Amino acid sequence: MIRNVALLAALLCTFTNITNAQTYYPTDIGNVWILESEDRTERITYAIGKTDERFDGKEGRILRITTAVLGTTTANLSTFFIQVDEDGIRLHRIFTRFGDIFGDAHVEFSPPAIFFPAELELQKTWEVNGKTEINLVGDVTLSNVNEVIAIEDVETPIGIFKNCVKIRVQTKTTAALGTSRSTTYQWLAPDIGPVKFQTDQDIVFALVSSSLIPTKHPYDVNADRVVNILDLTFVASQFGGTDPKADVNGDGTVNILDLVLVAENIGN
Numbered sequence: 403m404i405r406n407v408a409l410l411a412a413l414l415c416t417f418t419n420i421t422n423a424q425t426y427y428p429t430d431i432g433n434v435w436i437l438e439s440e441d442r443t444e445r446i447t448y449a450i451g452k453t454d455e456r457f458d459g460k461e462g463r464i465l466r467i468t469t470a471v472l473g474t475t476t477a478n479l480s481t482f483f484i485q486v487d488e489d490g491i492r493l494h495r496i497f498t499r500f501g502d503i504f505g506d507a508h509v510e511f512s513p514p515a516i517f518f519p520a521e522l523e524l525q526k527t528w529e530v531n532g533k534t535e536i537n538l539v540g541d542v543t544l545s546n547v548n549e550v551i552a553i554e555d556v557e558t559p560i561g562i563f564k565n566c567v568k569i570r571v572q573t574k575t576t577a578a579l580g581t582s583r584s585t586t587y588q589w590l591a592p593d594i595g596p597v598k599f600q601t602d603q604d605i606v607f608a609l610v611s612s613s614l615i616p617t618k619h620p621y622d623v624n625a626d627r628v629v630n631i632l633d634l635t636f637v638a639s640q641f642g643g644t645d646p647k648a649d650v651n652g653d654g655t656v657n658i659l660d661l662v663l664v665a666e667n668i669g670n
Contacts (some may be wrong), residue, residue, distance in 0.1 A: 421552055423641045425588040427518050429486050429617040435596050437607035438472075438559075444468050446607050448596055457485045457494055457514065484517055492518035493530065505537040509544065522567045522590070526550045543576040555626055556598050558608040563591035566598070592655075621667040623647050629667045637664050 428450075435448040447468045450648045457460040462485050471476040471619045483495040492514040509532040516528050530546040552568040575582045584602035591597045597609040620630045623636050640648035640656045648656040650663050 432546040434613045489519040490520040545574040547572045
């Protein structure tokens with residue numbers, strides 16, 4: 403019986419999509435990433451926080467991105483209202499504080515835009531478009547075209563991160579004064595998040611510290627922080643039983659449904 407179930411588990415690995423993208427942007431509340439410029443004069447801080455807002459009945463979160471010049475009070479803050487679902491990270495709203503002169507800008511997305519898709523394979527492309535109004539500038543239309551252009555290793559002050567996705571962001575900004583274009587780059591490391599950023603002025607920021615909340619995946623039955631063949635083998639070994647660790651869907655019995663769920667999440 404066990405041998406037959408193990409064979410079934412192997413077949414599930416073959417026919418199930420086991421190339422699900424790893425979490426390139428962990429959205430657990432409390433996650434923080436700090437990137438600094440090469441000359442250590444500027445800093446970008448990314449932080450995932452709570453919001454009381456719910457979108458389509460689901461919990462919302464906020465991503466705060468703060469860009470600061472070290473040793474001064476100069477800083478820009480953008481707050482992204484996001485929601486995580488099976489399609490990836492959805493973007494509902496952006497709130498940006500420019501300061502006393504230009505004031506605040508609000509961008510609403512209806513329907514919500516895809517901020518980051520669930521899978522970030524090579525040549526993956528997606529767009530984010532929005533409109534806002536800025537003091538002294540007037541109506542502004544924004545268009546971002548994002549594309550994964552490379553998978554590469556990234557060296558930072560705190561180490562080397564393997565198999566990072568390199569995303570090129572081409573931005574077009576249109577206002578009454580004219581149209582401007584810029585290109586920036588962002589690197590995301592598997593299970594880590596942002597590790598490098600390059601501005602349109604070729605200023606490079608790299609990760610200097612991070613604080614990530616450990617995520618317990620329901621299909622990581624052996625608690626080694628990755629869903630792999632070891633988890634599938636364990637569930638298969640308990641087939642027909644009632645071990646709560648192997649009964650990942652909680653229906654009281656370890657059966658084919660549990661095997662399918664674990665197989666679908668291998669690599670996460």
